Amino acid sequence: MSLDVRTITEDDLPNWIRARRTGYVQSPAVSKAELAYRRGLMDFARAxxxxDEGRCVATYRSFTQRISVPGGASVTANAVSNVSVSPTHRRRGLLSRMIDRDLREAAERGDAAATLISAEYPIYGRFGFGPAARVVEWEVDVARTGVDPRHAGPGDGGRVDYVDVAALREHGPALYERVRAVRHGLVDRTETWWRRNTGALPIDDTPWTEPFAVVYRSAEGTVDGLLVFTADDRWEAKLPHQTATVLDLVAVSPAAERALWLFLLSIDWITRVRTGYRAPDDLLPDLLPDPRAARVLTHADFLWLRPLDVPELLRSRTYPVAGSLVLDVTDPAGPAGGRFLLEAGPDGASCVRTGRPADLSLPAAALGSLYLGDESAVRLTALGQAAEERPGAAGRADALLRTGRRPWCADIF
Structure with missing residues (x-):
């Protein structure tokens, strides 16, 4: 059976959306609101x-993204999204054809990496992606925390204030960029993101329900954190049993983060808090007098990263100690293959191709897992996913690459 894999046009968009919804096991109906939203979102040259006989049976798109890396810089990534294959057309190489073309074009543009949020774990390793940042979601039993609402306010001269969504659009973008400068793994948020997540840009025909939003202002009056959450309205036997669900919580300082969590946990009638996806080393559990009040609901891989330009990637971040390392990277299907000399330190790094003997050999996917500092080269070596060519090379790689805080990607894309 002949299948036509090609770049789509604007005329293809309703058919494409229907196929994406079918592949995601969602109602295939395409609303006018969703059509308008995706028309404004799409870069058709990258979709x-x-x-099959005119019916769309697989979908794929990519777009330019900036991801924060250790040290505060950002690199340009080719973000992959909306990947689907209809159940009737699986195992025919459709994803391979689309992703191979996209990654080749991304490398030609000079993108340092490709990124995605993997819906299913086994798919993307064979395309050179490795899990680079993980997430944890907690459910907090408020009564068990030991938090005293009378003493939950900021003790540093700051304050927490409710704001409306217009204020979020005003304060959120600049605050988020400040957070990205101190926390690696965060992807940029476009104007479209802020409009969509504050109700100004409908995604579909679902009515917009405005969430609660608060900001933390420091003693100097700067907005150093924001919290967005919803709450259900559940009572039993004349007693409140309301659950607050965090949609967004970002803070530029530990003081702001602490103040926002303790504020949420001190609200009358809230008996449970679901945190949304946080970094595995989030401060929350240990901010509580009883950390066991926070029960883990999810602990999973989240952001996947695929190196494209290894020298650009490795010289864009900083390193906690000074040292050098020769990496032999295998990438049969892509541009990341070669032997690279990394000379690095807290003030920056250089990385060039080299003919020197390798210290550590690994596939591109393993380098993707190591890059943001979350994974251990010693662990990957034990798993057979990397190999020491010189004794102690994996430990030296960990000393260079691992970070004091774990990477965190706050957004699905």
């Missing part, structure tokens, strides 16, 4: 579809 692909597979067509």
């Amino acid at each position: 692909q579809g597979a067509f």
Whole structure:
């Protein structure tokens, strides 16, 4: 059977959306609101579809993204999204054809990496992606925390204030960029992101329900954190049993983060808090007098990273200690293969191709897992996913690459 895999046009968009919804096991109906939203979102030159006798049966798109890396800089990534294959057309190489073309074009543009949020774990390793940042979601039993609402306010001269969504659009972008400068793994948020997440840009026909929003202002009056959450309205036997669900919580300082969590946990009638996806080393559990009040609901891989330009990636971040390392990276299907000399330190790094003997050999996917500092080269070596060519090389790689805080990606894309 002949399947046409090609770049889509604007005329293809309703058919493409229907295929994406079918692949995601969602109602295939395409609303006018969703059509308008995706038309404004799409870079049609980077959107692909597979067509069988005119019907779209697989979807794929990518867009330019900036991801924060250790040290405060950002690199340009080719963000992959909306990947789907209809159940009737699996195992026919459709994803391979689309992703191979996209990654080749990304490398030609000079993108340092490709990124994605993997819906299913086994798919993307064979394309050179490795899990680079993980997330944890907690459910907090408020009564068990030991938090005293009378003493939950900021003790540093700061204050917490409710704001409306217009204020979020005003204060949020600049605050978020400040957070990205001190926390690696965060992807940029476009104007479209802020409009969509504050109700100004409908995604579909679902009515917009405004969430609660608060900001933390420091003693100097600067907005150093924001919290967005919803709450259900559940009572039993004349007693409140309301659950607050965090949609967004970002803070530029530990003081702001602490103040926002303790504020949420001190609200009358809230008996449980669901945190949304946080970094595995989030401060929350240990901010509580009883950390066991926070029960883990999810602990999973989240952001996946695929190196494209290894020298650009490695010289864009900083390193906690000074040292050098020769990496032999294998990448049969892509541009990341080669032997690279990394000379690095707290003030920056250089990385060039080299003919020197390798210290550590690894596939591109393993380098993707190591890059943001979350994974251990010693652990990957034990798993057979990397190999020491010189004794102690994996430990030296960990000393260079691992970070004091774990990376965190706050957004699905």
